[in-house]
Amino acid sequence: MIEWLQALGLPIDASADGFAIDEILGLVHWLMLILFIGWGAFFIYSLIRFRQKRNPVADHDGVKSHFSSVLELAVAIIEMVLLVGFAIPIWASRVNDVPESSEAVHVRMVAQQFAWNIHYPGPDGIFGASSLELIDEEVNPIGLDRSSPGAADDIVTINQLHIPVNERIRIDLSSKDVIHSVNLPEFRVKQDAVPGMVIPMHFEASMTTEEFLETLKGTARDTLPDIEKGFQIACAQLCGLGHYRMKGYLTVHDEAGFQDWLADQAEYLEAEGDDDWDDDDW
Ligand SMILES: [Cu+2]
Structure with missing residues (x-):
């Protein structure tokens, strides 16, 4: 997972704990790719589905399905899992755990x-x-x-x-x-x-x-x-x-x-x- 990040320009990891940061970077990139494809597909679908030829008059009722709200909620939950499940524990263990002078x-x-x-x-x-x-x-x-x-x-x-x-x-x-x-x-x-x-x-x-x-x-x-x-x-x-x-x-x-x-x-x-x-x- 980390080699492809380096191929994209990430510097060499010369540290004992840098891999944890790289893993987060990797996860975030995969999530963003999924979001990009998902929302991109939705955008193209919307352009076709709501084209002027098929919808000459505006519909004042709007969308009745709750699909997009559910999707947004799912994305928010995934982001919360990334933050609470990965980013905060890594922060707590890597950043706050300062070694004493003697160590x-x-x-x-x-x-x-x-x-x-x-x-x-x-x-x-x-x-x-x-x-x-x-x-x-x-x-x-x-x-x-x-x-x-x-x-x-x-x-x-x-x-x-x-x-x-x-x-x-x-x-x-x-x-x-x-x-x-x-x-x-x-x-x-x-x-x-x-x-x-x-x-x-x-x-x-x-x-x-x-x-x-x-x-x-x-x-x-x-x-x-x-x-x-x-x-x-x-x-x-x-x-x-x-x-x-x-x-x-x-x-x-x-x-x-x-x-x-x-x-x-x-x-x-x-x-x-x-x-x-x-x-x-x-
Ligand atoms: Cu300076």
Whole structure:
């Protein structure tokens, strides 16, 4: 059922739970096809049955059969079953069941016009505090307070999200200015970043960036701009003039690769201090 959706242009599913979303997409498409054929046939029947030649004078009594009401009721019931039986349970299990910090790789993502700031708690697993007063667009876009508990080893990147494969990932999403929306199409994840709110989202990658690029070889998607950089993070909410360039990259490593990347970042932090943000090594 899912292959034909991909043939219609749905991106590869590189996540552990994306198949549930794809199943819903498939069901909705089949239902819409049935509705299209059903109502289309009814429309053509009506054009013939009520043509002017056969009905020169308007009939003020109208239709007496209740067939169309029954049909509409049936469609409404099918839609309710889809919503209550499928969409809401998937929402409840997939979206609301947010993993704790201890069960997931926990990252904070702060959207702004026009970039994604990504904040890792570092080896101690504690996010340092951040404050509005400390925000400096050049060197400290999230206003991280390096003197607060747990902050010294925190890693902050711009437009670069790195995660391990086959592990739950939890992202706490917020925004500094307007409403943005983080879109990870290959993971079937999309979430608005709303100023004043911290919204948790979670997923699990089932494919590394390397495997993803391997799968794309020879397909039409392989020719997309910047595709060699791997999974892209797109802003899915028109957020201002620079919306089009609010693009980030998501790199999925194997476990060892992820640990190496963390070690590199820690080393970089040690060597450069936090005056030089790691936004130029990509
Ligand atoms: Cu945006």
